[in-house]
Amino acid sequence: MSENKRTVASPSSASVSSTASRYRRSSLQKTPVPRGGIAMARNTKDAAASPKPVKESGNVQDDKLVEMINTTIVDRSPSVQWDDVAGLDGAKQALLEMVILPAKRRDLFTGLRRPARGLLLFGPPGNGKTMLAKAVASESQATFFNVSASSLTSKWVGEAEKLVKTLFQVAISRQPSVIFMDEIDSIMSTRSISENEASRRLKSEFLIQFDGVTSNPDDLVIVIGATNKPQELDDAVLRRLVKRIYVPLPDSKVRTLLFKTKLKSQPHSLSSSDIGKIVRETEGYSGSDLQALCEEAAMMPIRELGADILTIQANKVRPLRYDDFRKSMAVIRPSLSKSKWEELERWNSEFGSN
Structure with missing residues (x-):
């Protein structure tokens, strides 16, 4: 078995x-x-x-960079007109010749009349450099790119240079174009041996795209930079920013115009002699300092109301007086020291266009 x-x-x-x-x-x-x-x-x-993220390449990557650049275009008008900018006649004339007129009459601005491609607005902070750029965006028919350091930097190695290249390519395709770089010294400062390699490559790519062998002189792409530290800019950047317009502290005429403009919509009992006194006593104030001074003075009648502020009618509040401005000057002081002012004046006499 x-x-x-x-x-x-x-x-x-x-x-x-x-x-x-x-x-x-x-x-x-x-x-x-x-x-x-x-x-x-x-x-x-x-x-x-467990798939790892793969960096995009080819057309997909190009589309991504173009989309990033398109976000810097100011599509909506900032609603700042030429008349809103007091004084600064030299800067207005330069912008008129470089941006507004060539965009409207391109047939006239050819050959030797071809507009300069680079403009630097420099001067003490708070005097209208950025407001001028907003006025250009409103008044011109050009595509306006508002570029900052954050829009040109990237954590990926080599992407910052591609962003700069894409910026100029998009600007050429949408010309006439204006590339505005506020605080340009934060991006285009003097190159040094000790600086970051990515920063050096970004600056080099900017210089190549701005005025390199691949650039076309007939393209109507204007680069406008604004800074209050022009002495920190790289020499090659200064060479490309041919026109350098000094935006100084407002003089007595401009201060008078500023005060009259600000007081138009505010009830006051100031006479012409009172405004003249305020103008003389605000020597050294910037445009933003004067704005802050007017706002502080406008609060003086409100502070006197005490508990009545909740019941009083708006038309019963007393108008502004000269004493309100005198008291406000003890609170709002000039923001620019005399040494920095003199340094900018010296730089303007050596490198400025006006």
Whole structure:
């Protein structure tokens, strides 16, 4: 009996063994191992299980960069007109010749009359440099790019240079264009050996795209930079910013115009002699300082109301007086020291266009 069992068991195991071997052969034929052996197959399997992010390349990457640049275009008008900018006649004339007139009459501004491609607005902070750029965006028919350091920098190595290149390509495709770089010294400061390599490459790409061998002089793309530290700009950047307009502290005429403009919408009892006194006493104030002074003076009648502020009618509040401005001058002081003012004056006499 035991022998019969052994006899029956033996052919059964052989049959199973042969069936298994045939199955293994057929499975190997259907799923061949890729070149590189089992190690590559394991790597492929691991990659499928836990995929790593792959950096975009080609057209997809280009579209992404173009979209990033398109976000810097000021599509909506900032609603700042020329008349809103008091004084600064030299800067207005330069912008008129460089941006507004060539955009409207391109046929006249050719050859030697071709407008300069670079303009630098420099001077103490708070005197209307950025407001001039807003007025250009409103008055001109050009595409206006508002570029800052954050829009040209990237965590990816090499992407900052591509962004600069894409910026100029988009500006050329949408010309006439204006590229405005506020606080340009934060991006285009003097190159040094110790600075970051990515920063050096960004500056080099900007210089190449602005006025390199690939640039076309017939393209109407204007670069406007604004800074209160022109002495920190790279020499190559200064060479490309041909016109350098000094935006100084407001003189007595401009201060008078500013005060009259601010007081138009505010009830006051100031005479012409009172305004003249305020103008003389605010020597050294910037435009933003004068704005803050007017706002502080306007609060003086409100502070006198005390508990009545909740019940009094708006037309019952007393008008502004000269004393309100006198008290406000003790709170709002000039923001620019005389040494910095003199330094900018010296730089203007050496490098400025006016």
